[in-house]
Amino acid sequence: MKKYNHTTYAILGILTTGCRSGYDIKQLIDRSLNHFWKISYGQIYPTLKTMVEDGLAEVQTSSQKGKPDRNEYFLTSKGVETLKSWLEEPIQQIPGERNEILLKLFFGRFQSKESTVSLLEEYKQQLENRYLTYVSIEQAISKSNEEDKDSFYWLITLDYGKRVTKAAIEWCISTLEQISDQEV
Amino acid sequence: MKKYNHTTYAILGILTTGCRSGYDIKQLIDRSLNHFWKISYGQIYPTLKTMVEDGLAEVQTSSQKGKPDRNEYFLTSKGVETLKSWLEEPIQQIPGERNEILLKLFFGRFQSKESTVSLLEEYKQQLENRYLTYVSIEQAISKSNEEDKDSFYWLITLDYGKRVTKAAIEWCISTLEQISDQEV
DNA sequence: TGAACCATGTAAGCAGTTACATGATTCA
DNA sequence: TGAATCATGTAACTGCTTACATGGTTCA
DSSP states (O other): OOOOOHHHHHHHHHGGGTOOSHHHHHHHIIIIITTTOOOOHHHHHHHHHHHHHTTSEEEEEEEETTEEEEEEEEEOHHHHHHHHHHHHSOOSOOOOOOOHHHHHHHTGGGSOHHHHHHHHHHHHHHHHHHHHHHHHHHHHHHHHOSSOHHHHHHHHHHHHHHHHHHHHHHHHHHHHHHHHHSOO | OOOOOHHHHHHHHHGGGTOOSHHHHHHHIIIIITTTOOOOHHHHHHHHHHHHHTTSEEEEEEEETTEEEEEEEEEOHHHHHHHHHHHHSOOSOOOOOOOHHHHHHHTGGGSOHHHHHHHHHHHHHHHHHHHHHHHHHHHHHHHHOSSOHHHHHHHHHHHHHHHHHHHHHHHHHHHHHHHHHSOO
């Protein structure tokens, strides 16, 4: 089985949800997977093209009144198989997140205490905003479709985001305390 | 002030620690910043070259007996200024970590319960190994140089890694429970 | 003998972002 | 009138990884 990149697998998965066009795919990822996956049109359209060439999907162009033409993509059985076999594969390596804040902090000696503190406070603020976003998405899902089997997995990914973000916020608080306790 | 990429700032920072050669830089990053920053020789050597061209650093080639020639790099005052001004800059955007496990889980409907479980168990195992690595690095630092000012910032970055990893482990445990509680 | 360490570098290629190009409709 | 939405696509560029190329020393 040929190997594809993550973008291909992500699109393969999205096409199972009823999304059909490149535009739809972008919308869905931005709205629902945004906390752990991002994508740009510069990836989507060329990937859809090669997917058709490789027989993972088929296109149908439909004209709409008042709107541009729409290319609708449908998974072939080969496409479904490719998705399933990727899902069964174990994860090779867990992500070693690159973190700019930690990099700056690592060179903290060269920074004034004030700018280290404001760096951390801004980071904390951004994390708190992110946390609140997760909570509101979570509430929206819980309200809407309770019996949906999809929403179970969706809530699990949000839970991950919440837990990790919360831990990072607590680290900010603890670090800010440690810095203010330092001898001047 | 000209903008440089993150790799340049990372190397600029590393050169303040007494590391001199491209080889040294790679060693230090692999050993000490590995949990939040990675780098390859394919980035290091070309970046050092452009840093010299831009007057951020100067080279000195030294011959050693029994070992290959060594190019040693020294920051110029322009280099130090560039580093400092980057450190003072606020962070534009916090990292939206791409997470393959969450992507697979998002399409969990297409997976058997067994393979979802083994996916999570393997992930948990990897996170636990990572956690233990952090703890052992932490102990090594605490023992060696207690009065060092650098080690304060170093320990802080490790604390971040520990907290976030622990939160992810707890998410794995909770998710595994939820999946086994699901009606069959 | 062969692995590991020391040491530097280039080239090919993949992944991803951003800017550009086009253009109709709807709504405030 | 002008912003937002719908809709597709390309080109240039940045960043990064991996493979390749070279070659001496040290240690088990």
